[in-house]
Amino acid sequence: MKHNGSDIAAPTLAIAYHSGFGHTATLAHAVAAGASEAGADVAVIAVDQMDDTDWDTLDAADGILFGSATYMGNVSAAFQSFAEQTGRRCVDGTWRDKVAAGFTNSGGKSGDKLNTLVSLSVFAAQHHMHWVSLGLGPGWNSSAGSEHDLNRLGFFLGAGAATDVDANSEEVHPSDVRTCRHLGWRVAHVTRQLNVGRSAIPAASNPGASSAPAH
Template identity: 70%
Template sequence: MTSTAMTSTAGPRPRVAVAYHSGRGHTAALAAAVADGARQAGAEVTALAVDGMTDHQWAVLDDADAIVFGTPTYMGNVSAGFQTFAERTSRRCHTGAWRDKVAAGFTNSGAKSGDKLQALVSLVVLAAQHHMHWVSLGLGPGWNSTTGSEDDLNRLGFFLGAGAQSDTDVAADRVHRADVRTCQLLGARVAGVTAQLLAGRTATQRLAPAGS
């Protein structure tokens, strides 16, 4: 990890879930990168595909301190598989089950742009409806000068979350190496922010007057 990643060294160990839908496998590979980054930063991590959710998988999300949402961008928005999952969270939205959890997101498309921003905005709105705390990518844009290259972190220049691009005719294990590293850093950032939030809550509880 680079200095961009915030590593948890003390306090409660954050529990991070990566909830993703993947059509051709590219988004699943990026979900693994997010999970790897969060794990390296000290979090307990579970990655789960959101199609065919089981009671146990719902419990994992309910118990997590942070949820990172991942989806392909299809036709300018999240995939149908992810949208089905999002709609199934409505009861949790009404009960506040995910309130004050940390949230973040990533998306992948075949085109360099592919209207990925719209998909990320949909993920932000989903998190806001659940009253979650959104964590941005936290990286400046890469590949935006004559000295840059496609191997730069955040090579596509997204800020709300990680935006990746995978050629539609390549195998799932051939996602771009810069996108993998960017997603790893997103996972590490989420783990770090979540650890800070948990530590702050613990400190606040210790300072609270007895009986308050």
């Protein structure tokens, strides 16, 4: 997407997520709220309910934040199905140099969520996207801390949430909601910075793209 003038101040972000029981959907909307607060135009897309317009939205966005519940230590089957549908875009470089970030939820405090965040970041790397970390230190890691700290579960690669498996979607922990809100805010700011830089400095050609490296 090209930018000029005031367009630079309003990055476009899409949140592509799958939620089995509503918990990850709550986080997705928290991410959207944080990004909107930072001045981004945001679209929220459930990847198991997509149509052609949603694919166009992802292709046009400056950045995509990926979210999935953690099931059996990895992304959900529905998210993986979405990921596998992006194969042609991966080959064609459709999402190359977009900004990316990720968030996930599981019932356990750990719940192997890190593996899901790694999977999301590798997925973004396969598309040659720029991954943005959570940008928060760990909360709730001292006697002065509490479960109400931001990043209470201590993730760095992305945002992690823990929700009781019998809780409804309104009972996601407030700290986890605020942590995801922060993630959206951070990604919007990083995307704006990248857009401003791109508007000021022409893209450099890759000298090694069309020839083998010298030995």
